[in-house]
């Protein structure tokens with residue numbers, strides 16, 4: 001994941017974390033027990049979704065994102081991600097329970113697979129948990145019991161639609177949603193850049209019959225295509241801030257050339 005400090009800097013306020021019951025880093029990868037609001041004491045629940053379509057085939061997308069320990073597309077340098085499932089490094093067959101470990105933006109990240117499926121014709125489905133971590137530069141702590149990624153062929157196979165959805169608990173749900181949204185949006189855009197940098201606009205623009213049922217059961221109806229590069233944003237935790245955050249995400253992608261973590 002990449003972070004653009006420039007564009008999120010204005011979100012930083014003197015928010016004081018009252019999260020005291022959660023150990024960070026959570027070396028076992030485990031999540032704290034839920035309190036009355038669904039989160040540990042001092043944490044607040046939120047959800048964030050990024051929908052983004054790239055004008056590349058599912059197979060092309062898989063070549064970038066289909067290895068759980070290769071996160072170059074998410075801002076982690078080659079060979080910087082480790083796992084406790086070394087057998088899968090060769091087989092590329094990732095299974096529930098597998099954890100990956102990496103450091104980014106001063107945070108130690110531990111993500112444990114709960115669901116993993118990548119059939120040859122899609123969809124790619126990866127759900128993992130996110131152990132508690134702290135992003136000091138934004139004065140925010142968060143973790144998540146559902147951090148999901150689905151990549152689905154659309155436009156008869158000519159494009160691939162991503163859905164990044166996370167249900168999280170954060171010391172500040174507004175800041176948590178903004179940071180997570182920017183990370184996931186940047187990730188999705190980076191996949192498109194790796195594959196050639198074309199932007200998705202519509203199925204029709206990709207030629208062929210965009211409304212036809214694609215090979216192997218993919219159909220336009222299954223797509224959640226959004227106009228690139230704008231994202232559809234849903235954030236229960238941020239309410240009226242949606243417009244601001246949408247603009248932030250777009251600006252962040254541009255500004256990321258200046259300063260990314």
Ligand SMILES: *[C@@H]1O[C@H](CO)[C@@H](O)[C@H](O)[C@H]1NC(C)=O
Nearest residue numbers: 011012013015016172174175
């Ligand atoms: C959460 O962060 C936002 C944005 O920085 C800030 O306006 C708000 O006061 C913070 N809320 C809490 C409870 O600290």
Ligand SMILES: *[C@@H]1O[C@H](CO)[C@@H](O)[C@H](O)[C@H]1NC(C)=O
Nearest residue numbers: 063064065070072073078194
């Ligand atoms: C990691 O993925 C990138 C594409 O995103 C690829 O170019 C690179 O060769 C992969 N690295 C390894 C070690 O498989």
Ligand SMILES: *[C@@H]1O[C@H](CO)[C@@H](O)[C@H](O)[C@H]1NC(C)=O
Nearest residue numbers: 067069070079089090091092
């Ligand atoms: C997956 O990525 C890791 C780290 O980049 C690499 O060591 C491994 O060889 C890759 N596996 C496959 C099957 O490409």
Ligand SMILES: *[C@@H]1O[C@H](CO)[C@@H](O)[C@H](O)[C@H]1NC(C)=O
Nearest residue numbers: 049051148150163164165224
């Ligand atoms: C995105 O994924 C979430 C979690 O799986 C799901 O609840 C939601 O319906 C999906 N949204 C779309 C537009 O497919």
Ligand SMILES: *[C@@H]1O[C@H](CO)[C@@H](O)[C@H](O)[C@H]1NC(C)=O
Nearest residue numbers: 196197198199200228229253
């Ligand atoms: C894709 O969209 C981005 C963001 O708006 C823009 O900077 C880039 O030039 C576009 N790329 C192409 C090939 O149109």
Ligand SMILES: *[C@@H]1O[C@H](CO)[C@@H](O)[C@H](O)[C@H]1NC(C)=O
Nearest residue numbers: 156208209210211212213214
């Ligand atoms: C496109 O696909 C739809 C749905 O299968 C079909 O009804 C329509 O006739 C097709 N159009 C062309 C020009 O092939």
Ligand SMILES: *[C@H]1O[C@@H](CO)[C@H](O)[C@@H](O)[C@@H]1NC(C)=O
Nearest residue numbers: 027028029084097098099110
């Ligand atoms: C990674 O391996 C699995 C399967 O052996 C264990 O269940 C996990 O607890 C373990 N996770 C960590 C963080 O070590």
Ligand SMILES: CC(=O)N[C@H]1CO[C@H](CO)[C@@H](O)[C@@H]1O
Nearest residue numbers: 119120121157214215216217
């Ligand atoms: C029409 C078409 O593209 N069919 C493909 C469906 O997927 C199988 C397995 O990947 C391919 O062999 C077919 O060519």
